[in-house]
Amino acid sequence: MLQYTLKRILLAIPVVFFISVIVFYIIQLPPGDYVSNYAAEASVAGEVFTQADMDAMRADLGLDRPVYEQYFIWIKDIVFYGDFGFSFNYNKPVLAVIEQYMGLTLTVSLVTMAFQYLVAIPIGIYCAVKQYSIGDYFFSGLSFLGMATPHFLMAVILMFLSYTWFGDPLLGLFSAEYVNAPWSMDKAIDLAKHMVIPVIVIGLSGTADLIRVMRGQMLDELNKPNVVTARAKGLSERKILFKYPTRAALNPIVSTFGWSLTSIFTGSTITAIVLNLPIQGPVMFNALLGQDMYLAGTWLLFMALLTVLGTLISDILLAWLDPKIRTEFRGT
């Protein structure tokens, strides 16, 4: 098992390197660069930006060098100094920008995820056990609705409802008075209140998805002969349900956990913009728009890394959960 894990990690290195090249190529693709963008915005504001100004700025930011040279400087700094470059937009190192948003992003994502699993798994089990009952139809209908409703629309609707019922659309993650306040009990409660809408909105389609998967898996498992065997042994229905079908049905769900790693770290972009959430999604979006290349590049690279890592985690989880695969490893 350990050997397998090490092998997979070693294999991931060239993959990540290759991705970094592509990432750098992609962020260079749009016409213009940060400076031309900046100049365009400045001229809209009425300032005059001459060609000489722009050249000076480019030289200052290192954008006048050939692309491959820029790439190697970027990679060299990452590998040797852990320096991911400088964000032009924020006028700070990239890492500082990412760090600034990471805490809240993780909070929102993890709470959303917990919400998804806690809601979806019991409902999935219920729907399978009571297949074709009114409850099953109700939740199935609801989950299809959840899958089909666009996030941003849901966000707007919930904000509207919150405004009409409570007089506050609950925009952002904090009320105005707490944004810059130090952490306190009141601030935490305020955060929890503001998280209800984002968690529901971001979690909804995932929940709907999970309900479908869990229900399908359970229906498969409930008809397996091992359930009949367990029944013939004299086990109670409840014990059978949790020991056999549920355990088996959870496998694919737990093992795909790794795939959600990227979304945990980025958070939902569009919903975050609509709800004005201070999380990574919108930061990333603006970096791409403004051609803040090192920030955008770091983000893309980071996401690629998380995808590779997530797949690895999924594979390891699957191997660990499935005795068949597990014993194969024990054998070697």
Place this chain on the structure above:
Amino acid sequence: MTAETVQPQQPLLRVQDLKIRIQMDNGVMNAVDGVDFEIRKGKTLGLVGESGCGKSLTSRALIGINPKECETSGTIAYRSSQEPEAKGEALDLLALDPNGRKIRSIRGRKIAMIFQEPMTAFSPMYTIGNQIMEAILIHRTKNKKEAKKLALEMLGKVGISDQEKRFDQYPHEFSGGMRQRAMISMALSCNPELLIADEPTTALDVTIQAQVLELMKRLQQEFGMAILLVTHDLGIIAEMCDEVAVMYLGKIVEQAPMKEIFRNPKHPYTKGLLRSMPRLGGNKAKRLESIEGSVPIPVNMPPMCGFYDRCKDRIEGVCNRQSVPATQISDTHTVRCFLYSDQKGGQ
């Protein structure tokens, strides 16, 4: 048999008028349509029939583990000779709540079951040991150490060597025959009075089949249990059973002691089955006989003999007009066929 047994003639299990109906889109399917039989202590009853004749449903109905779509009626009178039921009246298993405590205390403990697919009858998620111990932990002891000891002992009894290692292995590490042995050890771990074996050797190859049957016979003598053997294989019946019930389309068409069935079959279906059995020294040039036609689906059937369309000896105007009553040919031999009935005229 213990001296306590009040009426030695009383069967362990008496099934009367067992009916299983399943609601289908196009009507009600009478999957099991009025089955009667008895299982005596320590004896083996064979239930033979083609796929879909209702034999598996019948066997599972005895301990109430059919899916809830199956509407079951009739009586299943169970008269245990073991404590605590020993002195009481016969218990109607069908009248019990199928998920209730009482029936669960009988399942696995008094009446155990083994299944056709040893591949899938074990869950791939848990070790063999865990799954064998489970039955012991429900019925015999709460002590895990003791349960493990009993389980290991049982694994030894069914001929699995190196039990300690095998105990911690998963089903996929066992071969088919091994898995069926493990299954038998699981079923017998609580020393049941009746073992229901639903096609126990169908999924195994012939040599393993023989070993497993041998094992079952040996354990039957050791534990003194009765066996209900469900199979489509007449060879297995000949080897294992004391009594045979031939099932066709949800009804028992003929019932007699094993030797009687083979020597003196009465029902055209039983005769057909016996003729379609390959024999050593048989004429190789001749094709093996088969029964023409296929089993009808018992949905919205008019009252008639279910075998009518395939029967060579059918009597038109009789067999397709009314349902066939059972005829007692001798003390031990009954057949459900108008050829032997005095009620041919009907109405």
